Amino acid sequence: MAPMSKYEFNSIEKKWQQYWAEHNTFAAQNESEKPKYYVLDMFPYPSGAGLHVGHPLGYIASDIYARYKRHKGFNVLHPMGYDSFGLPAEQYAIQTGQHPRKTTKENIARYRQQLDTIGFSFDWNREVRTSSPKYYRWTQWIFMQLFESWYDYNADKARPISELISIFSSEGNTSVNAACDAEVSDFSSEEWNGFSEEEKQQILLQYRLTYLAETEVNWCPALGTVLANDEIVNGVSERGGHPVVRKKMKQWSMRITAYAQRLLDGLDKIDWPQPLKDSQTNWIGRSEGASVTFNVKDYDASIEVFTTRPDTIFGVSFMTLAPEHPLVSKITTDAQKEKIEAYVEATAKRSERERMADVKTISGEFTGAYAEHPFTKEPIPIWIGDYVLASYGTGAVMAVPAGDQRDHDFARHFDIPIPDIFEGVDISEEAYADKDSTPLMNSDFLNGLSYNEAVNKAIEALEQQGAGKGKINYRLRDAVFSRQRYWGEPFPVYYKNGLPQLIDAKHLPLTLPEVSAYLPTEDGQPPLGRADKWAWDTEKNEVVENSKIDDEKVFPLELNTMPGWAGSSCYLFRYMDPNNEEQLAGEEALRYWQNVDLYLGGSEHATGHLLYSRFWTKFLYDRKVLPVDEPFKKLINQGMILGESAFVQKVSAVVRDENSSTEPFEVFVSSSLAEKANNKFSKPGVQEFEDAFSYIQMNLKRIKERKNVRDINMNNQVHSYSDISYVINNNELDIEGFKKWRSEFSNAEFITEKDGTFKVTREVEKMSKSKYNVVNPDDICEQYGADTLRMYEMFLGPIEQAKPWNTAGITGVHSFLKKLWKLYHGGENGSFQVSDDAADKESLKTLHKTIKKVEEDIENFSFNTSVSTFMIAVNELSAQNCNQREILEPLAILISPYAPHIAEELWEKLGHNGSISKVAFPKFEEKHLVESSKEYPISFNGKMRFTMELPLDMSKDDIEAAVMAHEKTEQYLEGRTPKRVIVVPGKIVNIVG
């Protein structure tokens, strides 16, 4: 019996995955005649749950693009790695006592196996793991570079700290225009040289790009760590949703604010989605205005405010300080002290979240103190109020009730005068905040001026008085860089007399010590405080036991670790030269690969990873480590794939079961009945649930089973494949199955529909283990093959769009691949058969149409439409009985980025050695498309249409003649003379009379 040739995806895929691994097919060369192209995915955090079908979406898209670029003659770098430091492994370690290193390693192994199953063309020789000392050595090294640098605004770049020291010793700091802490005071070179070494270090710390400072940080008590601003969402922690409070702590920070303007400017140079650019722009939050200084009357102090409306300075009728403002306690008069203290205390108690939720209530308190207006010298009452945020600007505002709604509300609430400063505007009810040409009045030298004129003139006058100057303010804050955690990069820092010192770079990496437990210590130290061997011996240059600390040669090491974004900020450069022991990456590799040409990942990193990564890249560019100042040239956000969850509705009131004294008796209602009952809720008497009738949604489980299926096509072989079944069948709950699964509800009552069924409710939400809506790619690969999974994920819709996963449609893509296979297997019993005859015109047309469309689609990242294009092509070629090599060879190449395994197999059967991935992309030839590409916009009445084939090279006159000669023309024109004839590319002719 002749061997049956069926599309056996499982063995084909295994075979080629093995081939690629053995032959290192996708290894990128650091030296090449070819142009380079760098395609990168955001590397995953290897979680214990493994990959679900949503994760590979972006990887598949980038893999298609990478494979396409290889066909197009590029030397493609397409690496993958793991962002393997982080919270979940640590939480798991706390619960189980297992070392995070172990779980991380296991999770990575599982991820790798899952990734391999899908057939990605990653260059695994270049794998990077952030938790590997070989890698984090360079994270530590970059930290040290930041520590050893300061930001010079005059040169607008980072410079070595040694250059700052020499400036200080020759000129002092008065000529220095640097990014530094606010409270730096002026000193001369003589003073500098007279400072002790310790004093010098203290001062330098205020200039370093990473610095240790006592700052207000976001402390999350539940997680036991501080969080950066981007790790807080709606006042609670992004991870876990725990409350966050403000707390003063000594922490490492990154002076990212020095780069605010350059981070903003750089956005113009990169090809990123507009929403993502917008959120970075908003996050940086540049606003132009002026800083104005108000002297406090009868007290030696001044209040600096930032305002975007210096033009309204004559409308100031009070000032408001944030309750946390340091001056509050100093300037408050004795008479007001009690009230002010009570108010400050009350606001401190409220969490950030409460304050944000409650924006309607106006509250505040008068301090009893007055400031002096810089021009009129009038006294201005100083208030405190929680609508002023300590963390923005200077934590103080000059209140102009006429021009700002919040000031207006505050003034009305506390009966503070509202000076009228806009001509012809009624401000009795609300403030007038428009920046337009409305002339000012009651404003002395600004009278009659419009916004634009007045702003400039006001700033000029303020500068003359020395009471203020034009200023650009940014919302962006310096990023807190310490985390009180175990599973992260240790800082290469030890402390001498409380001052941080770097260990020498040549002794890196400083590896994470072993600890007895992964929790903070009893006295509130981070977990590294539990390490017995965590001190630095400056003579031996190695880590030694804590007991040897003598504060002369042996010093304590930093106990904090770096945050999650440390490792991900520069990993892209490490891929270029991952085994370099001397440098982050060799200069030649950096010069050759430059930066990432295409980056794929989710938009959730907009203000985190993507901003920090740009910051570090710019910094390393300044310090001449990198030849580029942007990490990612083009970025595409892939949308999330959502899962479809099923719910049952449970009545929340627990009714006692009369017959059982222990078990509560629970009632479930089907969704349609629930709706009915819900509608009747207002009327009492809905059966037994009169009060407290509401529902708790419960996610339903999918049960994975293996089924043995007799397959007649496969010679009655018994196949076993995994099948996903549910406690749900077609939206109907299997009540017995459900009771079995959740035994706690075994005696629950189910109120069913009239026909005895129990309908579930459906909802689309994020895939998550706890929601039982996760679809595992392994199952799909086993049942349909990786090529089907790859094509189906692309077919689901545009790459940027969020979309629910629906396994139902997958058969369409799968049967397409079977049809493709058949195209090459038209022989007896489905044996391989292609002919060497010349292809016919129709087939050539189909082929070239497909080449053109697929190439366009890939270039536009519209992968979903090219799957359709392939389907059409294969349908057409089947109908044409096409089996010519001339067609089938290029077709295999075309499809290989999408379905690489089947393409390799066909390529081999076509008699080629070596991987299809090395072959050039087929060239499109227009001559094969018999269609006019010319368009003659003559006219069209919308109804007269007929179709005729027109050769490509026809002249305008010929086309017109042909159209006029067509039998239908006369009929359409009904005796009228045509004004114009339109020939659309294709074959539609429109005529108008």
Next chain:
RNA sequence: GCUGAAGUGGUGGAAUUGGUAGACACGUUGGACUUAAAAUCCAAUGGCCAGAAAUGGCCGUGCGGGUUCAAGUCCCGCCUUCAGUACCA
């Protein structure tokens, strides 16, 4: 509130950027093959109307206007949804 994106059949989504709206796929219906099922193949499938049929007509891309020979696409005004962000002075 502000910023951004988007509204097309029963469903996911196409539409060469102003030129046959609904490609392709799912689903549904009917048919072929089969003892049967699976698999496979074929046909129909936006709505309404006329016709035995081939076919023909009208309506149709969230709503209301406008530009144009021609609008899903461009302009003006609304409505809705999603995403991000928010006492930012």
